[in-house]
Amino acid sequence: AQSVTQLGSHVSVSEGALVLLRCNYSSSVPPYLFWYVQYPNQGLQLLLKYTTGATLVKGINGFEAEFKKSETSFHLTKPSAHMSDAAEYFCAVSDLGSSNTGKLIFGQGTTLQVKP
Amino acid sequence: DGGITQSPKYLFRKEGQNVTLSCEQNLNHDAMYWYRQDPGQGLRLIYYSQIVNDFQKGDIAEGYSVSREKKESFPLTVTSAQKNPTAFYLCASSTGGYGINKQYFGPGTRLTVT
Numbered sequence: 001a002q003s004v005t006q007l008g009s010h011v012s013v014s015e016g017a018l019v020l021l022r023c024n025y026s027s028s029v030p031p032y033l034f035w036y037v038q039y040p041n042q043g044l045q046l047l048l049k050y051t052t053g054a055t056l057v058k059g060i061n062g063f064e065a066e067f068k069k070s071e072t073s074f075h076l077t078k079p080s081a082h083m084s085d086a087a088e089y090f091c092a093v094s095d096l097g098s099s100n101t102g103k104l105i106f107g108q109g110t111t112l113q114v115k116p
Numbered sequence: 117d118g119g120i121t122q123s124p125k126y127l128f129r130k131e132g133q134n135v136t137l138s139c140e141q142n143l144n145h146d147a148m149y150w151y152r153q154d155p156g157q158g159l160r161l162i163y164y165s166q167i168v169n170d171f172q173k174g175d176i177a178e179g180y181s182v183s184r185e186k187k188e189s190f191p192l193t194v195t196s197a198q199k200n201p202t203a204f205y206l207c208a209s210s211t212g213g214y215g216i217n218k219q220y221f222g223p224g225t226r227l228t229v230t
Contacts, residue, residue: 009156036221043120043206043221044159090158103149103174104219106158 006107023091120222139207
């Protein structure tokens with residue numbers, strides 16, 4: 001069964017600093033991986049996804065993530081944090097096992113704080 | 117504009133009452149999902165539907181019920197059997213239920229039961 005672990009429930013960076021949010025997954029089949037962002041009291045918005053092909057995926061708002069099969073990781077990065085990046089970030093893997101339901105399995109979430 | 121609407125945004129109920137949360141989409145998506153969000157636990161799947169008139173239990177379906185009579189609508193009923201109903205509920209939809217498609221989320225309904 002697929003699972004996702006996000007390392008660090010809270011990450012704090014200064015404005016202009018590198019953002020690194022960590023995600024490790026477990027999957028018995030080639031995974032489809034997603035990063036979503038959630039602003040307070042709102043729904044989730046897709047930042048980027050990896051399905052097949054190029055392992056470095058670029059998303060919206062300057063974010064990108066690299067799929068590393070050998071490390072079973074899909075870490076999210078942004079070179080320079082903005083105050084508007086403060087939100088909760090979720091990594092997810094798609095359930096593409098034998099059930100093939102299209103379910104998303106989410107990590108616990110990482111809250112990003114950006115300090116001025 | 118296409119999207120997903122959930123209503124109401126905030127909902128208050130007394131313990132022992134059933135309550136129905138609305139979810140409507142005009143994206144012509146086949147698949148729809150209900151998630152529950154609790155602090156520090158991420159999102160957990162309650163029910164999902166890949167096609168009209170069909171739905172499946174997710175990971176935490178006990179105490180919840182759904183219907184999918186129309187493609188656009190996927191209401192969730194929180195019954196009195198749900199032990200801890202206070203949570204943030206998110207509805208989502210996608211073009212297909214096979215894992216590669218983006219899920220679009222509604223703005224959520226925050227349910228408080230006292």
